Amino acid sequence: MDFCKIFLGNTALLIAAAYLANLVYKYGLARAPKLVKYTCSVLLIIFCGWLSMVFGYKLSENVIFDLRIIPLIIATVIYAEPVTLAIIGIGIGFARLTFGVNEASVAGLFNLCILGAAAALLNIWMRRRGFSLVTRGFLAIVVLNVLNCIDIAFLGVIPAAHYFETIMPATLPLTLLLSLIFSLILRDFQLEAARTIQLKQSNVLLSAQAEELHQAKRVLEERAKELARSSRYKTEFLANMSHELRTPLNSIINFAELISDNDDSRTKEEMAEYGEIIHQSGHELLRIINDILDLSKVEAGRLEIMHEEMNISEIPQLLQMHFELVAQKENVGFSIKLDPSLPETFRTDPSRVQQILKNLLSNAFKFTHQGKVSLVIRAEHNPEGKLAGSWIVFDVQDTGIGISPPQQRRIFEAFAQADGSISRKYGGTGLGLSISRDLAHLLGGFIRLESKVGRGSCFSLYLPLANEAEECATLEITPSVGGVEQKALLPGRPGTVPGLE
Numbered sequence: 001m002d003f004c005k006i007f008l009g010n011t012a013l014l015i016a017a018a019y020l021a022n023l024v025y026k027y028g029l030a031r032a033p034k035l036v037k038y039t040c041s042v043l044l045i046i047f048c049g050w051l052s053m054v055f056g057y058k059l060s061e062n063v064i065f066d067l068r069i070i071p072l073i074i075a076t077v078i079y080a081e082p083v084t085l086a087i088i089g090i091g092i093g094f095a096r097l098t099f100g101v102n103e104a105s106v107a108g109l110f111n112l113c114i115l116g117a118a119a120a121l122l123n124i125w126m127r128r129r130g131f132s133l134v135t136r137g138f139l140a141i142v143v144l145n146v147l148n149c150i151d152i153a154f155l156g157v158i159p160a161a162h163y164f165e166t167i168m169p170a171t172l173p174l175t176l177l178l179s180l181i182f183s184l185i186l187r188d189f190q191l192e193a194a195r196t197i198q199l200k201q202s203n204v205l206l207s208a209q210a211e212e213l214h215q216a217k218r219v220l221e222e223r224a225k226e227l228a229r230s231s232r233y234k235t236e237f238l239a240n241m242s243h244e245l246r247t248p249l250n251s252i253i254n255f256a257e258l259i260s261d262n263d264d265s266r267t268k269e270e271m272a273e274y275g276e277i278i279h280q281s282g283h284e285l286l287r288i289i290n291d292i293l294d295l296s297k298v299e300a301g302r303l304e305i306m307h308e309e310m311n312i313s314e315i316p317q318l319l320q321m322h323f324e325l326v327a328q329k330e331n332v333g334f335s336i337k338l339d340p341s342l343p344e345t346f347r348t349d350p351s352r353v354q355q356i357l358k359n360l361l362s363n364a365f366k367f368t369h370q371g372k373v374s375l376v377i378r379a380e381h382n383p384e385g386k387l388a389g390s391w392i393v394f395d396v397q398d399t400g401i402g403i404s405p406p407q408q409r410r411i412f413e414a415f416a417q418a419d420g421s422i423s424r425k426y427g428g429t430g431l432g433l434s435i436s437r438d439l440a441h442l443l444g445g446f447i448r449l450e451s452k453v454g455r456g457s458c459f460s461l462y463l464p465l466a467n468e469a470e471e472c473a474t475l476e477i478t479p480s481v482g483g484v485e486q487k488a489l490l491p492g493r494p495g496t497v498p499g500l501e
Contacts, residue, residue: 006055006056006057006065006066008178009055010052010055010056010066010067010070010178011067011070011178011181011182013051013052013055014048014051014052014067014070014071014182015182015185017044017047017048017051018048018185021044022192025037042084042087042088042091045071045072045074045075045088045091045092046071046088046091046092046095048070048071049068049071049072049088049091049092049095049112050068050092050095050098052066052067052068052070052071053066053068053095053096053099056068059158059167062100062102062103062104062105063104063157063158064099064104064108065167065171067175067178067179067182068092068096068112069115069144069145069148069175069179070178070179070182071088071092072085072088072089072092072112072115072116072119072144073119073137073140073141073144073145073179073183074182074183075088075119076119076122076123076136076140076144077133077136077137077140077183079123080123080127082120082121082123082124083120085116085119085120085123086116086117086119086120087116088116088119089112089113089114089115089116089117089119089120090112090113090116092112092116093108093109093110093111093112093113093116094109096108096109096112097109103157104157107155107156107157110151110155111148111151111152111155114147114151115144115147115148115151118143118144118147119140119144122139122140122143122144126139126140137183137187141176141179141180141183142176145172145175145176145179146172148175149163149168149171149172153168245285245288247281247284248281248282248284248285248288249281249285251277251278251281252278252281252282252285255274255275255277255278255281256278258274259271259274259275259278291431291432291435292431294431294435294439303438303439303442305349305352305442305443306349307347307348307349308347308348308349308350309345309346309347310345310346310347310348310349310350310353311344311345312338312342312343312344312345312346312377312392313338313344315338315353315354315357315377316336316338316375316377318354319336319354319357319358319361319375320334320336322358323361323365323373326365327365327373330365330368330369331370332365332368332369332370332371332372332373333371333372333373333374334372334373334374335372335374335375336374336375336376336377337374337375337376337377337378338377339376339377339378339379341379342377342378342379342392342465343465346392346463346465348443348463349443352439352442352443353443353463355435355436355439356436356439356440356447356461357375357394357396357461359432359433359435359436360394360396360436360459360461361373361375361396362432363432363433363459364396364397364398364400364457364459365398367398367400367401367457368398368399368400368401368456369400369401370399371398371399371400371456372398372399373396373397373398373399374395374396374397374398375394375395375396375397376393376394376395376397377392377393377394377395378392378393378395379391379392379393379465380392380393380462387462389464389465390464390465391445391462391463391464391465392462392463392464392465393460393461393462393463394460394461394463395458395459395460396458396459396460396461397456397457397458398456398457398458399455399456400456400457401453401454402451402452402453402454402455402456402457403449403451403453403457404453408449408451411433411449412433412434412437412447413434436461440461440462440463443463444463444464445461445462445463445464446462447459447460447461447462448460448462
């Protein structure tokens with residue numbers, strides 16, 4: 001009966017210690033380093049063994065019976081490192097010496113050292129066999145309790161016959177039962193701790209998912225705004241395009257009708273003027289259709305670039321002939337300067353270069369009411385950086401109305417102009433700059449823009465001057481803050497070149 005009371009008291013103490021340890025871990029060591037947690041857990045188990053001895057049953061002045069073996073049993077199931085079990089056994093054994101050094105305490109030290117070694121070996125064997133947690137716990141309880149009884153009987157402190165006949169029949173079943181009960185209680189503590197950890201992880205996961213949903217919502221809202229803006233641009237574009245198409249079509253229809261009337265009162269000069277108007281309207285209509293076709297080909301990736309030698313000295317002559325009358329009509333000065341250091345030819349697509357320059361010059365004259373428009377053709381050599389290499393640069397400068405920084409961010413977008421009312425005031429489809437930008441990329445170059453409101457603009461077309469064999473360049477356009485970062489992947493010249501500035 002005395003054994004039962006003392007062992008039950010030991011069990012209650014171990015349960016209380018386990019509960020307090022759980023609280024300390026939850027509120028004090030949960031975020032501690034792994035080494036600190038490991039050291040504290042080993043010291044706690046040794047302390048529990050010492051606590052069992054403090055409240056153990058004194059069979060005589062030096063002999064103590066207690067449940068110091070239970071912490072070692074629990075450790076055998078919990079820890080994966082065999083060395084840890086040996087340390088715990090030795091630690092509990094030395095804790096026995098705190099009650100005095102005598103024959104019984106030395107025997108207790110040896111007993112715990114043997115049990116620690118046995119627990120380490122048992123742990124290795126069970127993990128190699130892949131036993132479940134329940135099986136490992138059952139084997140640890142049975143094996144270590146039986147080995148403990150054998151050690152006590154043969155260490156000589158208590159006569160073996162007396163121990164086997166009188167003490168062991170009472171203590172062994174009780175120790176096995178209480179070890180099992182304590183293991184179940186501790187297992188429940190572990191499950192509760194695991195549920196708490198799982199709940200925290202679930203909360204963290206839910207928080208992360210909520211943040212992802214919030215980010216996704218923001219992205220969707222931004223895309224919805226972009227779609228609405230794009231829809232507005234396309235609506236404006238269709239309205240402008242219908243006006244642009246109707247104007248030359250009406251001219252063609254009306255003047256063709258006048259010619260078909262065969263009115264004898266009209267002179268040959270009037271008929272020739274009607275024919276010239278029809279011819280100009282037809283060319284204007286063809287230009288608009290070509291712009292739409294070019295844009296669709298670029299978006300579909302089907303616009304082919306044919307590389308051949310282009311005579312640089314012919315460019316000023318061609319553009320002078322094309323825009324001299326426009327300059328006189330608009331009463332605007334027009335000049336072209338050619339850098340004499342440029343080579344005679346460079347390899348590119350001549351028709352596409354002329355198309356880009358005509359678009360840029362047409363816009364310059366369209367938005368310049370007084371002053372001048374100029375084209376400067378120069379060479380630029382950069383030893384390093386994003387512009388490393390040799391370039392031929394076409395600077396189209398004007399003294400027109402200029403473009404504000406917010407408008408510069410979208411002036412090269414298809415279907416979008418600097419102002420939605422621009423096309424109504426000045427005419428045009430708004431596709432010229434978008435097509436020019438894409439063509440510049442396909443030619444291996446890019447377009448830069450510098451402009452101030454009321455002081456004019458400068459569009460600079462950069463094309464590679466080095467003679468490199470290529471059939472076609474690959475185009476990639478990435479939005480960036482303040483403009484468009486444009487990447488042209490060139491054979492022999494890979495890299496990123498700057499966009500609008």
